Amino acid sequence: MARYTGPRLRVVRRFQQQLPGLTRKTDGVRANPPGQHGARRGRPSDYRLRLDEKQKLVYNYGLGERQLRNYFKAAASRKGDTGKNLLALLESRLDNVAFRLGFAPTIPAARQVVKHGHITVNGRRVDIPSYPLRPGDVIGVGEGSRQHPVIVETLQSPSLSLPEYLDMDASKMTGTFRHMPERADIPLEVQENFVVEYYSRVS
Structure with missing residues (x-):
């Protein structure tokens, strides 16, 4: 399928x-x-x-x-x-975490944001939506993508509240993957x- x-x-x-x-x-x-x-x-x-x-x-x-x-x-x-x-x-995929951090309004949109090279993991660009994140990974928006309209607009009005397994630094447009998601974190x-x-x- x-x-x-x-x-x-x-x-x-x-x-x-x-x-x-x-x-x-x-x-x-x-x-x-x-x-x-x-x-x-x-x-x-x-x-x-x-x-x-x-x-x-x-x-x-x-x-x-x-x-x-x-x-x-x-x-x-x-x-x-x-x-x-x-x-x-599934929740620890990079496209989903980019969505949960508010970098895109939906997971399909987050997949495109990742594929187009707008997202970094630990300071390095990663363009694989299925990339599995590990505790301690820092996910951010690349320097050249911080004015991207989709990212800016969604950060102002995210789809969901931030889950417990993520920390967010809005001023730096970065988030930290703290631990593997719990069932209560998944809406x-x-x-x-x-x-x-x-x-x-x-x-």
């Missing part, structure tokens, strides 16, 4: 909830799913419930299916709860145990 590039509000309406990394818009959150007969749908199957939770991660973090499966395998190989490990790995409404069950069934 390739990365989704279609209408974002359609996805929001499909899940009937906000996906903070995908879009700032909330007018797609309605009582009924999309489609002429959306209101007539019956109770979803157990498989569909688990598939939908997995798809929330795909859309919110802008991943391909193979990417998410690889993250799941990495999470399963670590000690502790696999679902929480999975979310922590996405997702049942990560269903994602684990999904991959356990299909693998």
Whole structure:
């Protein structure tokens, strides 16, 4: 499955909830799913419930299916709860952290900001959106990018509040990745145990 590039509000309406990394818009959150007969749908199957939770991660973090499966395998190989490990790995991606620091309004926008070389890690430019951050890493805006309109505008009105795993120095346009994210730091409404069950069934 390739990365989704279609209408974002359609996805929001499909899940009937906000996906903070995908879009700032909330007018797609309605009582009924999309489609002429959306209101007539019956109770979803157990498989569909688990598939939908997995798809929330795909859309919110802008991943391909193979990417998410690889993250799941990495999470399963670590000690502790696999679902929480999975979310922590996704949250520690450079594009997501750039978004959470307020350098871009959404994760897709943060991915572009990173790819275009506007973001640095420990003083060095990094243009890989999936770059995994480690505790102590300092993420910043490059010297030549501090007047970039997307970055300046978003810093004035960030999408989300700063999570506990990040420190921010607004005057320097830098943030510090303090520690791996905890479940309480992640605003996405997702049942990560269903994602684990999904991959356990299909693998």
